[in-house]
Amino acid sequence: MTKTNNTCNTCISDLTRRDFLKVAGAVAGGLTATGALTNSALASSGGGDIPLEDQKAMLYDATYCVGCRECELACKEDNQLKEEDVDDLSGHTFTLIKLYQSEDGSEESFRKYQCMHCVEPACVISCPVGALEKTANGPVLYESLKCIGCRYCMQACPYGVPAYDWSEAYPLIAKCDLCYDRQDGTACALACSPGALISGTRGELLEIAKERIAANPGKYHEDRVFGEHDGGGTSFLILSGVAFENIGLPPLTEESIPEQGHTATKAVPYIFGGAAGLMALAYRATMSSEERAQIQEEYSKEEGETA
Numbered sequence: 364m365t366k367t368n369n370t371c372n373t374c375i376s377d378l379t380r381r382d383f384l385k386v387a388g389a390v391a392g393g394l395t396a397t398g399a400l401t402n403s404a405l406a407s408s409g410g411g412d413i414p415l416e417d418q419k420a421m422l423y424d425a426t427y428c429v430g431c432r433e434c435e436l437a438c439k440e441d442n443q444l445k446e447e448d449v450d451d452l453s454g455h456t457f458t459l460i461k462l463y464q465s466e467d468g469s470e471e472s473f474r475k476y477q478c479m480h481c482v483e484p485a486c487v488i489s490c491p492v493g494a495l496e497k498t499a500n501g502p503v504l505y506e507s508l509k510c511i512g513c514r515y516c517m518q519a520c521p522y523g524v525p526a527y528d529w530s531e532a533y534p535l536i537a538k539c540d541l542c543y544d545r546q547d548g549t550a551c552a553l554a555c556s557p558g559a560l561i562s563g564t565r566g567e568l569l570e571i572a573k574e575r576i577a578a579n580p581g582k583y584h585e586d587r588v589f590g591e592h593d594g595g596g597t598s599f600l601i602l603s604g605v606a607f608e609n610i611g612l613p614p615l616t617e618e619s620i621p622e623q624g625h626t627a628t629k630a631v632p633y634i635f636g637g638a639a640g641l642m643a644l645a646y647r648a649t650m651s652s653e654e655r656a657q658i659q660e661e662y663s664k665e666e667g668e669t670a
Contacts, residue, residue, distance in 0.1 A: 415482065416566030418501030419541060420598040421549055424575065425610065426582065427559035428473040432460050437554035441542065452476055454528025457539040458551055463610045472603060474610035475560070477551075478503060478524045478539040479590065480598035483619040489519035494536070501565065501598045502541035510535045521594065521613045521620055541598065565598060572602055595619025 435458055439446065444455040452459055458477040465471065480503045487495045487503065494509040495516055505525075512535055516525045528534045542549040548562035561568060572588045580586070582604060589607050590597035594615040603610055616623065 413499050413501075415596070416569075417564050418499075418598060419543070420480075420501060420563065420565035420568050420600060421541065421552060422561045422563075422568040422572055422600045422602070423475045424559050424561075424572075424602040425472050425474055426602065426604045427557050428460070428475065429557050429559075430460055430462060430473045431557070433554040433556065434458055434475065434551035434560060435460060437550040438539070441545075441550035452524060452526045452538070454526050454530060454534070454537040456526075457537065461611070463605065465609070470605050470609070472605045472610055473559075474603075475551075475601075476524075476611070477599060478541070479522050480539075480541050481594060481620060482596035482598070483621055485519040485521065485620040486516035486525060488621045489515040491515065498543065500543070502543040504540055504543060505536055505538060507535050512536075519620075521615065565600075568600055572600060575602065592617040595622070 435456070438444070438458045439456075442457060444457065447453065447455050449456050449459070450461075458475060461474050461476060463470075463472050463474060480501060481497075484495070484497055484503050487497050491513065492509050492511055494506050494511075495503060496506070497503050512527075512533070514525075514527060514536070516536060517523075517527065525536045525538050528537050542551075542562075547553065549560070552560040552562040561571065563571075569588060569591060576583050576586050576588075584603045584606055589601040589603065589612055590599060593612075595618065601607070601612070608614055
């Protein structure tokens with residue numbers, strides 16, 4: 364199946380002044396209502412009728428990874444992304460293998476960077492226009508046609524995952540979608556010959572991970588799976604032979620990420636709504652008297668038609 368790119372790089376200059384004021388007003392009013400979202404509402408928004416253990420997920424065992432980067436190539440091919448030499452996730456790199464080495468050289472490990480597809484994603488609750496959604500089957504998806512490029516999701520994500528596609532004139536967000544449209548598993552897992560990546564249901568993968576831990580005492584850090592409970596849980600699970608912090612994973616409690624950043628996250632829609640209002644006022648201030656008269660005339664005409 365060939366995946367299509369639905370990014371819409373709309374030219375903002377196509378908006379008329381009247382359209383701009385309408386959009387700004389809608390944003391200011393509508394986003395205030397968005398601020399009333401609660402964490403319980405977020406949790407239920409993508410839950411549907413599919414139990415967490417049956418949702419789509421992936422397991423990465425860093426002790427199996429040899430750094431071949433076949434997963435990177437498979438991801439680019441499946442998502443039609445251009446080749447580039449980068450040190451971090453970007454608008455054209457949704458997954459990346461990095462090597463960690465301790466200063467004394469006694470410890471090293473590869474780590475796969477990609478979207479963690481959190482059970483309760485901070486990016487979803489921070490998005491003022493609903494461009495990000497936690498689906499019933501597990502993946503966190505992005506709808507570019509709704510995105511306004513505010514980048515609040517980038518600030519909210521503790522894993523630093525959402526990337527801005529600076530190569531476009533109207534840059535938008537880009538990230539892994541857990542190959543939501545594939546039935547045979549994720550492209551990166553299918554390409555992983557060492558077996559470091561496995562796709563399946565969350566319940567199945569946690570069982571596999573715990574079997575590996577039980578069969579190899581002391582091999583895995585803290586004898587636990589990162590993502591089972593960290594930050595409320597993730598759909599991308601990780602096993603590591605070194606400390607999770609050493610391979611770039613943030614120290615999180617079992618409390619969901621939106622709960623940990625509750626105040627700051629809920630403030631986003633209000634901040635954005637205020638910004639939209641200021642934009643509208645600034646735009647009005649730049650209008651000529653003729654333009655003001657024209658808008659007033661159109662407004663009066665509309666009022667007369669609806670009376």
